[in-house]
Structures are given as structure tokens and as C-alpha cells.
Amino acid sequence: MKKTRLGGISALIVGFLYILTVVIVLVSPPGENPVVDHVTYINRLVAVHYILGFLGVLGIMVVLAISNRLEKYTESSEWYPYSKVMAIIGFALLAINNFRQVGMDHELSHEAMMKGGVVFETIVTSWAGLVELSPQGWVDFGFVGLWIFTVGIITNKYLNKKVLSILGMVGGACFILTVLGNVSGITVLVMVGMGLGGLIIVPIWFISFGILLVKSDNAIPSIHVAKLENNKPTI
Template sequence: MKKTTLGGISAILVGLLYLLTVIIVLLSPPGENAVVDHVTYMNQLILVHYILGFLGILGVMVVLTLSRTIEKQTSHSEWYPYSKVMAIIGFALLAINNLRQTGLDHELSHEALHTGGAVLDTIVLAWAGLVELSPQGWLDFGFVGIWIFTVSVFSLKRNNQKLLSYLGLIGGSCFILTVLGNVTGLSLLVMIGMGLGGLVIVPAWFIYNGALLLKKSNLNTSITTNMKI
């Protein structure tokens, strides 16, 4: 019997942390530039980095747990192992990037504003390349979105948990849409992708999966106990 308690708890936490991140960001409207924003909303944005950092760590646990639960369905799939690795890379990069930024953002933004002049202008222009490892979200949103979409396709094929499957298909598409919005500069796509996906659909998908994993774990524990008796 495969234990899924840790994965279930992690999935619920990932959903809640995604939701919390979007709420904090919405309460910190963008200003003149990223440097000014990281001074104006220093505490809020540092908190977001910590949240996303730990979300990334928990996300890796969720990918590994969910992948174990669908081994039979994906055993003959050439694509699924690739999408699984992509998701692990995405969540790992999310953790590395944001835990790195917890110190870098604060120091760099304050120093740039204090110095001013050409130094400030340079930091503003180079901000994304200096502090962000995936500025357009290809890895941390795109890769994770592709994995969520892939898991949901397999779930739909099993004709099981259709609501969960549809949530995943929409949520994964929203994350991919966010990347396309960043690449093309179309803010509407980003608003749809993060507003619908990040605030509602993706958190719901992770929390729903977490609840099912905990239920499965409790059922396995009950069966094991009865067998011992």
C-alpha cells in the first residue's frame, strides 16, 4: 500500500499558498518599476518570495506522489515521464528563484534607490535578468501547467473524477496562457491566466487532489489495520 499522506497535505498547502500569493500580489499594485515596488511593498513581496519558495518545495512532493498514484495509467506513455520531469524542474526552479530573491531583492532595490542616477536606471532595465531565473514564466508556470494538463488528460481517460479533470485542463491551460501573455506582452492573457487560474482553478485543483490523496491514505491505513486483525 502506497502512503500518500505527505503528498496529500503538500497538495492542499500548495493550493492554499498559490491562492495566498495571488491575493498578496493583488493587494500590492505595481508602481513605477520593479525596484520601486520592492521598496514600497518590501514586506509583502519578501513574504511572497518565501511563500513561493516553500510552495516549490512542496510542489515537488506533490508531483512525485501523484505520479505514483497513476503509474498504471501512465506506464506505457512516452510523454508522461517528460512532463513529470518538467514539473519537477518548474517547482524546483520556483523554490530556488524565490528563496534566492528573499535576500537579493531587498538589498538590490534599496541600494539602487539610495545610489540613484545611472545605477538606478541600469538596475531598473536589468532587473528581470539580475534577479529572476525565469522572467517570462516558461519553467515555473509553463512546465507546471503542461504537467497539470497532462495529468488531467489521463484522469479524464479513466472516466474518473471528471470535475477534477476539467479543473486541471482549465488550470493547466491558464498557466500556459500566462506564459503566452508574458511573451507577447498581452496583459489580458496574463490577467485571465492568473486571475482565473492562479486565484481559483489551480488552487482548487491542488486542494481537491490533496483531499483525495488523504482519503486514499486513510483507506489504505484502514485496510492494512483490518488485514493485521
């Protein structure tokens, strides 16, 4: 079995970062438009971008670690490698998008407020297209959610981890629901998807899987020692 300690620790951190992100956003109530929000709450929102940027980097490590843990159960699956790559792309885009926004949001929002008039209205109207690489969340939420849902199905089928499996399937579905809410404009879907999934289910799933990965890694030396003991020549 491949080592998964680093991935396990990363999963624990990712879970806490998801919670921290949602909490910061909740204490920054939305204003009349994103430009005003980024002037009013610039420090909090820059912090969110940094958190999500590092979350994306750590998320890639988690995908690889969980894939290593499930390798013997997915080696014959045609779908799982696709979902794995999609999740890596999703986390990579999350990192790129948010590290890119750290400086861009600050400059755009303050420039728009200073110029006013047509410039202000133009930036407000085109804000999502200017700063977001995945405005509706298809890649950073949809792809990642699809992978989490897939892992939930696999753990339900092969591992005796019913709670972990249910958390994965529900959490993945919540992320997908968030995308559908963004696409359809139905706010309640986004609220359920992010409120239930982003704040509760998905973080708990990452933290739980992180604990499992760390425990699995700790068991590896014991397995090797047992094999060596069994292979000792008898006198």
C-alpha cells in the same frame, strides 16, 4: 498502492499558498517600476518570495505523490514521465528563484534608490534579468502547467473524476496562457491566466487532489486488513 498522505497534505498547503500569494500581490498595486515597488512593499514581496519558495518545495512532493497515485495508469505512457520531470524542475526552480530573491531584491532595490542616476536606471532596465531565473515563466509556470494539463487528461481517461479533470485541464491551460502572455506582451492573457488560473482554478485543483490523496492513503490499511482476513487459514 503507495502511501500518499504526506503528498496529499502538501497539495492542500500548495493550494492555499497559491491563493495567499495572489492576494498579497493584489493588495500591493504596481508602481512606476519594480525597484520602487520593492522599496514600497518590501515586506509584502519578501513574504511572497518565502511563500513561493516553500510552495516550490512542497510542489515537488505533490508531483511525486500524484505520480504514485496514477502509477498504474501511466506506466505504459512515454509522455507522462517527461511531464513529471518537467514539473519537478519547474517547482525546484520556483523554490530556488524565490529563496534567492529574498535577500537580493531588498539589497538591489535599496542600493538603486540610494545611488540614483545611471545606477538606478540600469537596475530598473535589467531588473528581470538580474533577479529572475525564468523571467517569462517558461519553467516555473509553463512546465508545471503542462504537467497539470497532462494529469487532467489522465484523470479524465481513467478515473471517474470529471470535475477534477476539467479543473486540471483548464488550470494547466491557464498557466500556459500566462507564459504566452508574458512572451507576447499581451497583458490580458496574463490577467486571465493568473486571475482565473492562479487565484481560482489551480488552487482548487491542488486542494481537491490533496483530499483525494489523503482519502486514498486512509484506504490503504483497510485494503491490507481485508487481504489478511481473506488469507487467514480456516479451521
